[in-house]
Amino acid sequence: MAPCGPGYASPLAAMKSGPREKLLYCVCVQPNTEDGKTDLLATVDVDPESPTYCQIIHRLRTGNPKDELHHSGWNVCSSCYTPKECCDNPVRDKLILPALGSNRVYIVIEPSEMKKLNCSTPHTIHCLASGEIMISTMGDKDDNGKCDFVLIDAKTYKMKGTWIKGKNTPKFNYDFWYQPYHDIMVSSEWGAPKVFKTGFHPSHLTPETYGQHLNFFSWSKRELIQSIDLGREAMAPLEVRFLHNPKESQGYVGCAIGGYIYRFYLQPDGKWAAEKVIHIPPKRVSGPDGEFMMDGMITDILISLDDRFLYFSNFMHGRVFLGGKIANDPSIKVIEDPELSEPPKAAYIKGKRFCGAPQMIQLSLDGRRLYVTSSIFSPWDKQFYPDMVASGTKMAKIDIDPVRGGMTLDEDFCVDFDILEEIVRLTYGWPATKQYAREVTNI
Numbered sequence: 001m002a003p004c005g006p007g008y009a010s011p012l013a014a015m016k017s018g019p020r021e022k023l024l025y026c027v028c029v030q031p032n033t034e035d036g037k038t039d040l041l042a043t044v045d046v047d048p049e050s051p052t053y054c055q056i057i058h059r060l061r062t063g064n065p066k067d068e069l070h071h072s073g074w075n076v077c078s079s080c081y082t083p084k085e086c087c088d089n090p091v092r093d094k095l096i097l098p099a100l101g102s103n104r105v106y107i108v109i110e111p112s113e114m115k116k117l118n119c120s121t122p123h124t125i126h127c128l129a130s131g132e133i134m135i136s137t138m139g140d141k142d143d144n145g146k147c148d149f150v151l152i153d154a155k156t157y158k159m160k161g162t163w164i165k166g167k168n169t170p171k172f173n174y175d176f177w178y179q180p181y182h183d184i185m186v187s188s189e190w191g192a193p194k195v196f197k198t199g200f201h202p203s204h205l206t207p208e209t210y211g212q213h214l215n216f217f218s219w220s221k222r223e224l225i226q227s228i229d230l231g232r233e234a235m236a237p238l239e240v241r242f243l244h245n246p247k248e249s250q251g252y253v254g255c256a257i258g259g260y261i262y263r264f265y266l267q268p269d270g271k272w273a274a275e276k277v278i279h280i281p282p283k284r285v286s287g288p289d290g291e292f293m294m295d296g297m298i299t300d301i302l303i304s305l306d307d308r309f310l311y312f313s314n315f316m317h318g319r320v321f322l323g324g325k326i327a328n329d330p331s332i333k334v335i336e337d338p339e340l341s342e343p344p345k346a347a348y349i350k351g352k353r354f355c356g357a358p359q360m361i362q363l364s365l366d367g368r369r370l371y372v373t374s375s376i377f378s379p380w381d382k383q384f385y386p387d388m389v390a391s392g393t394k395m396a397k398i399d400i401d402p403v404r405g406g407m408t409l410d411e412d413f414c415v416d417f418d419i420l421e422e423i424v425r426l427t428y429g430w431p432a433t434k435q436y437a438r439e440v441t442n443i
Helices: 011-017 111-116 378-384 386-391
Strands: 023-029 040-045 055-061 095-098 120-127 132-139 145-153 159-162 176-179 184-187 213-218 223-229 237-242 250-255 260-266 272-279 283-287 290-294 298-303 310-314 333-336 360-363 369-373 394-400 407-416
Touching: 095 120, 095 132, 111 120, 120 176, 176 237, 184 237, 213 237, 213 272, 223 272, 237 298, 250 298, 260 298, 298 360, 310 360, 378 386
Parallel strands: none
Antiparallel strands: 023 040, 040 055, 120 132, 132 145, 145 159, 176 184, 184 213, 213 223, 237 250, 250 260, 260 272, 283 290, 283 333, 298 310, 360 369, 369 394, 394 407
8 A cells, every 4th residue: 555645645534534633824925014013823712612712822923024924835735645756755844935125035935936936925835746845926137027837846946947938928927726637737917026016006906907817737847838818807817726526627716806706617629718606796885985885895706625515705895704904994874775774783702803805715624614814915005904004813713514505604713812911903814724735725
């Protein structure tokens, strides 16, 4: 019998036999960089039997200013079940932390290494069967839009180069997911880093500064083979997810601008197509500047390991109605809402208000616990939810019933990141469980 790695034979095997999570790792961002404080990685105890349940039990600081940690990933993925020649006896013992602000990658790539490859603003991490780590990058050395992917040796952690071959490359980049069974990789687009790093401004929503495409690459040839233009109404397609069944040739992407979710799929002729499947209708509201239409803003999506349920966060309206502009901003009044008969109430958990809005989400292996953090990106947080920046963020838990259906807020679970020493306030989620890497679940 072949030796087994740290992962599982399939996503369903992980869902059925994987252990309950006991620790969550959450990257935290310091919005007030002038006082010398730095970002950190917080370890959260989520074992109900532990005396430190629902507490931050360890913090590891980066030691460098203005990093802007965002996503995270493991050095070895959960699909690494049977060790290959390239990675004998793999051990999942290192988290990879790209920094949008400084262009560092902890463990440990300095900004100069990125600049040598004319890359910047690293984002999504995936580990590859080749024994490499691949990270999407969104800009060139001057923070103009540029789609690329850097490769890191998973043994030496040295930069090896970039992944794309050929001169035909997309203008923008963000998230990606590969599916070797169909020889395909799909990537999404945010925009030019030098633009979105200044905050969200409607005047910037042009094809020159924000992306609106899904890009499909041949996985074996590393070449762009097709781009699908989703249109101006679906700009900034962000998180992209294939179904977990490796033989399925379909997936979903959430578009931040416009509040759409698209399904993409392989057609019989071998071309990829995309169709709208979910739209969050805008709400007519009034504020200090008069009446306006408030669109939804889908910033994270995930799919349960059995491919039955799709979850998403609405950073603007606050769906699953933990916070959001219509609940947390007293200056905003809802005039017309095609979804709700009355605005959602502000959420209080253990006596503490959930400021901001749901953003990054993480589902447990068995699909019964959905962890939620607020905050998307420091410049946008300060713009949309200054009260959250001032008071600090929280982590909430929603209990899921995958049999009968239903989602219930756990009113006894609240991790308060404002209690950290030196007050690192913003949490960006991807609270990856120790037992299972985001390579398979991508959550």
